Structures are given as structure tokens and as C-alpha cells.
Amino acid sequence: MAHLILNADLKGPRINRNIYGHFSEHLGRCIYGGIYVGEDSPIPNTEGMRNDVLEALRAMRVPVLRWPGGCFADEYHWRDGIGPHAARKRMINTHWGGVVENNHFGTHEFLRLCELIGAEPYICGNVGSGTVQEMQEWVEYITFDGESPMTNLRRQNGREEPWKLKYFGVGNENWGCGGDMRPEYYADLYKRYACYVRNFGGNKVWKIACGASDFNYNWTEVLMREAGTKMSGLSVHYYTLPTSNWDDKGSATAFGESEWVTTLRKTLLMDDLLTKHDTVMTKYDPEKRVGLVVDEWGTWYNVEPGTNPGFLYQQNTMRDALVAGINLNIFHQHSDRVQMANLAQMVNVLQAVLLTEGDKMVKTPTYHVMDMYKVHQDALHVPVRLSCGTVERNGESVPQVHASASVDDTGVLHLSLCNLDPGKEAVLTAELRGIRAKSVTGTILTAGTMQACNTFENPETVVPRAFAGASLAEGRLSATLPPMSVTVLAIIGREE
């Protein structure tokens, strides 16, 4: 039995739609093959971008897209990716897989992709191996409308009007692949680089400083103390690995109930991690002006057997669906501080929402969760309190049910419920405060096995279906949630 108290009478803050953001790096088949195939490809495309992928991304409502990395960002020199394709530099992607990078997907192509899918661009600049001038000129090239060498260059390359660019990251993982720096050194560099990331015309850039890895609260402390007033956002990266061993992270599809519980337990750590980074930030920023930006999150397993280890290609199962649901619930609960999150990565890499092979594309279970949950974008967070049993395997335990709720602008209450138990249904009752509920409908994602996934041969093994297991009686909600399921309920009623 699980019992939930939902306080629709205590609404707020607003869940920033950017919590549903994505990340696309020049890594493996994320950009090339996954998104961009070139205009001459036999795969149907719009200006080189795959039509099937564009359509799926539009439907999912991607609010913001981060690019070009990742570790690639601190090796990327933007001028290599502008001008006629034939004249662009060919080079080796030294960080990811040692393959040829022909730079055919560059600034113009990325900003066009964002236009085509209706997402805000979030560009990550190069601090590790780039210059201040290079970063300054990139922003000028994209956003300046006056007379300048960069504007003229942009016009020569076929773009008359400047683009709007709201989100700009000043480096990526500068404690690691982005230059191996101490936080004190990076904080000084951040201020220097950020100083030249200018606002031109009506374009106002929201500058995001490189934040901590996982539980490194000292990094957050130093950045907030030294540069907190000069940033709009501070990032943090946290990946969910089933093991603690980077050389053997575990398989994406061959796992048992112990690995299931370990994975979900580790993903639940996101809650504590956000609380603690927020606590440090609040010391310097009690008004919560600076947003916490979880600009890389998701599962990270061993690559699929036989694939390039540098391509980070992995399958995606019901376990990933639960990871997605749990993390989105956590982000909702922290929406007073978390202003953006970017799932790593959008296509063919890590916890991808889409997988492609040649002209085929499948939507993963994670895609379906992001799609089902999109009703929470920009809605007012509604606090929920849950008491429930636990799922225990091999000395580890997780709560059976995980939930979050919000009310959208039309007054519809959405309650998202994850049943983490791979073997037992969860019988839930809920007291709905602040709303007189009239009707409930729902959508569910579940499967017969933990390892269920969508393949190119069987693309519809895990797909959302209508859910009829919820009912209302005298203002109370009851629902029976099947094992390993993610459910989103829409409750219509009148505010009390």
C-alpha cells in the first residue's frame, strides 16, 4: 500500500520547461548519422537534418538544446565549422572514437536545427583550449547586427539577420577534460571569459559557469564565492552507473533485479545532490537568482557489444524509463533552484531518446517518458508527500513509489507516478487537497520484463497506452500501478 497527500493548495514555483532540455555532442553517431545526414543523403532530410528525427523531436517539445559538447566543446574551434562545406577543415575527433570530423555540422547548422525543432540554443564555449577572443567573436558572429568583421563574415556565409542566443556555457568540465583546473583557477578564468561574452542589441545572454562533478560541493562553494554575482547559471553533472567501476559499468540490457535496484538507488541520489549544491548556493545567493543547470544527466552503461567504445552507444530499457521518470520528478521538486537540465544525449549516445541505424529510427522508452511528462513543462509545481513500502534486493533498497505533480495553466492537475518494483503492483490511495476532482484519465508505460526495449526489428515493444487503473471516490484518488511502470494521470476538477 502507498499513500500520498497532494497539496494543490500550495502551488509553486513554476517548473521551468528547460528542465526538459537535451544535449547533442559531436560524439559517435549523435550528430552525424543521428541528426545530420547531409543534403545529398538518400535518407529524407531537411537541409541535411533527418526528417524522422526532426518530427519526433518536435512532437516531444524539446525546449532547449546544448551543443557542441561535452568534452568536445573545449577542443572545438567554431571557425572550423562555418563557410562552404567543401572548404571546412577535416580533422580527427581525438576525444571520441578517433574518427574524421569534417565540420559539416557547425554554427549555422546547429542554429537551423534549433529553429526546425523549436528549441532554444545553448552553446558551450571553449575555455580549455580556446582564447577569450575566439569566444567573444563567436557570440558576436551569432548575435551582432551592427557593422563589424564578424557580422560581415556571417553575412558572407549567407545569414543576414543575427540569431537570438540566450544560453551560453563558459566551458565544460573544466575540472577534467576541459583543462584539468582547480576551482579557484577556473573561477578567475570564468570571470575573464564571461566578461567578453557580450549582449548585443536586444540579445541578453544567460551565462552558465562550469559546475561540479557529482558530489564536489567545494567546486560549487568556490565558484559561488568568487564568481556567483557574475553568472546566471551554474552547472552540475551527474550520471547514473549501475556499478562504481568506470571500466565495467554494467550492460544496458543484460541485468537482474539487483542491478535494477542498484541503478534506481543511485539515480535517486540526484535528490540529495541537488539539495546539497542548493544549500551551498543559497549561502551566497539566498534569492535563488542563479539557476542550477544539470546540463548532463542520464544512465551510462558499457557500450553495445561490437560498437566503437568511443561512441558510447547503448540500448535503453524499462529501467531507463524509470530513471527518466525519477529524475524528472526530482527536478520538479527542486524547481525553485533547478532552471535547466539536459539529458545526455539526444540521439544514439548514452540515455538517448532516439536510436538510428541507416534510414531506421526508434523511439526509446526514455523518449516516451519525456513525451508523457511534457505536460509538466511551465506548470506550477504541486508538493506531494508519499508513504510507501520499499523494494529490497541484495541489501539495497529503494522506495516502491516515486511521484511528482503540477497544475498547468488550464487548471489540469498532472500526477506522475513511478512504480520501482520489478515484481509487484503498487496499490495507491491519494488525498487531494485544494482541488475537488471530477475526472481522471491516464497514460502508462510498462512492459513484461525489466529488459524490454525497442529495437529496429520490434520498435513498439515499449509504448505508452491508455491507463484505466485510476478512479475517484469522494475526492480521493485510488490507483493500481503495475510493476515497473511510469504513469501520468490528468485530473480535472475545481480549485477549492
Ligand code: AHR
Ligand atoms: O556525455 C559524455 C561526456 O560526459 C561529455 O562529453 C562530458 O562532458 C562528460 O564527461
